Amino acid sequence: MSANKRLFATAAMVASVAVAGVLGTAPTASAASIPMVEAQATYIYLYEHDDYKGGSWRTSGSDRNLSGNCWSGSGCRSVNDNASSMKNQKPNNASFYEHAEYGGASYYAQKNSSDKDLTDNGFDNRISSIRVW
Ligand SMILES: [Ca+2]
Ligand SMILES: [Ca+2]
Ligand SMILES: [Ca+2]
Known part of the structure; x- marks a missing residue:
């Protein structure tokens, strides 16, 4: 049971890191507005x-x-x-x-x-x- 909790905690940490990673790239999101042709x-x-x-x-x-x-x-x-x-x-x-x-x-x-x-x-x-x- 405590093992499951640890696993969950780890998964939550990974998820939060992933979110932070996405947020971290937010300032460069303007690059996405460059026309696809370019x-x-x-x-x-x-x-x-x-x-x-x-x-x-x-x-x-x-x-x-x-x-x-x-x-x-x-x-x-x-x-x-x-x-x-x-x-x-x-x-x-x-x-x-x-x-x-x-x-x-x-x-x-x-x-x-x-x-x-x-x-x-x-x-x-x-x-x-x-x-x-
Ligand atoms: Ca020719
Ligand atoms: Ca040929
Ligand atoms: Ca030729």
């Missing part, structure tokens, strides 16, 4: 070469025309028709299209997936637009 930004990455090498470029949403987008690094090597590998780190599926405006053949990139070589998908150096679903 706080949980995720991206789809395209890479200039196989194996995620060369320049990279990322987008958080759909892009109807990759023309004018440049790989990271010096100069402006065009992303359009030049992506050779990709990582989709978003919690959304995405489609890559052969042409701008989501036209032509498409490649389906599941959420949280990656592909180190788009050649075997017939999509090496072809992507011209991206739609995030």
Whole structure:
């Protein structure tokens, strides 16, 4: 019986510590008011070469025309028709299209997936637009 009481007392202590912990974080609760888009930004990455090498470029949403987008690094090597590998780190599926405006053949990139070589998908150096679903 006294053992049960001790157990209860311990549980109550743990509970109060937990409450204190929650209250302790209250001053930073304003962080929760940051828009979710900002706080949980995720991206789809395209890479200039196989194996995620060369320049990279990322987008958080759909892009109807990759023309004018440049790989990271010096100069402006065009992303359009030049992506050779990709990582989709978003919690959304995405489609890559052969042409701008989501036209032509498409490649389906599941959420949280990656592909180190788009050649075997017939999509090496072809992507011209991206739609995030
Ligand atoms: Ca390429
Ligand atoms: Ca592939
Ligand atoms: Ca293309």
